[in-house]
Amino acid sequence: MEYILNIETATKNCSVALAKEGKTILCKEIAEEGYSHAERLHVFIEEIITEAEITVNDLAAIAVSQGPGSYTGLRIGVSAAKGLSYALDIPLIAVDTLKTLASQVVVTDGLIVPMIDARRMEVYSAIFTPNLESKREIIAEIITEGSFSDLEETIYFVGDCSEKCKAVLNRENFIFLDEIKYPSAKDMSLLSFEKYKTGDTVDVAYFEPYYLKDFLITTSKK
Template sequence: MSYILNIETATKNCSVALAKGGKTILCKEIADEGYSHAERLHVFIEEIIQESGIGMKDLEAIAVSQGPGSYTGLRIGVSAAKGLCYALNIPLIAVDTLLALASKVSVTDGVIVPMLDARRMEVYSAVFSSTLEKNREILAEIIDENSFAEIKGKVYFVGDCNEKCKSVLTKDNFVFLDNIKYPSANEMSVLSFDKYKISDTVDVAYFEPYYLKDFLVASPKKQ
């Protein structure tokens, strides 16, 4: 049956999708400015299982967005995914967050640049072809007027930092798709199934999210 539960919590979008054979059956998500992942995630999982009419024992695998993204969001998603895998004794599949975001774009030319906000003018980004082949690895980079200048064809930008980058990335071949802001578990369905078919799974005990850069905890201010 190949039922896979997909979990995406790397951004403000808390998203869960149930897929069968790589096709989404049900998807529940909410993009909340207050990051309500801890409250919403398990509710979404329970609702999807109940509404789909299957049991947890029917799941063949759990897929989780591996990052980069929000430290807290990633921790919540990965912890939930690991817990389910342990309880059900099924494999864990890790899906590239930026690839899932790029998968929301349908173009036949140029390249796709998914970007997620990393504060100030720094972003997490990658470069994919129109057929979703990775042309450049994921980086945490500071955006300036020279960013992506070497790319001659169309460059389609998606993600939650389009607004802050528009004033800097002004070349004629740059296109901002503002309607595509966050990755979703819906696009994870195909990606996770492709990995499932070739047993591309991760170790449940040792898997950690891909934070890309160290999580910095601010020191408390002196009184």
């Protein structure tokens, strides 16, 4: 049996899930205003391994959310994942954070736009089909009244920035699924297993999260 430990820390949600053959069997997570990832992450990992009555040596791979998202959150999650992968000599799998968020939407039509809050009216976003095929790459953008106006399909928005975006994204074909706020490790299970089966892994020594650092560069005043 292939057990994969999934770690998701890209947002306020500190989340860990254990999956077997691509199905989540245990998940522990907490979303707090004050990031508690450094305190909670390793506790969750230990609790899940204990409750599943396995040992870390039973793990076939470690999967981690690769971003975009919180710089600190991603750094904590990736550091833990790389440490486990290296110590256990098992593969490290990187999973797209926005794809994990989009996977929570169950629809048969339209397009899914997962968004992660950056600052002010800025977000990290992508566009997926209901089958999670990418229709547009991940970008950092400022949301305006004209955002996504070129899309005529029904657009389902999910993420932790719905409240601030609703004020400007108010076209008839825009639907906000407020109940889907954060990516969760439990929704990484199938995505990471599919990558595991095809050998889609990353180099533990050189892997870095997708910070989108260039988005934070500002132009100096003259």
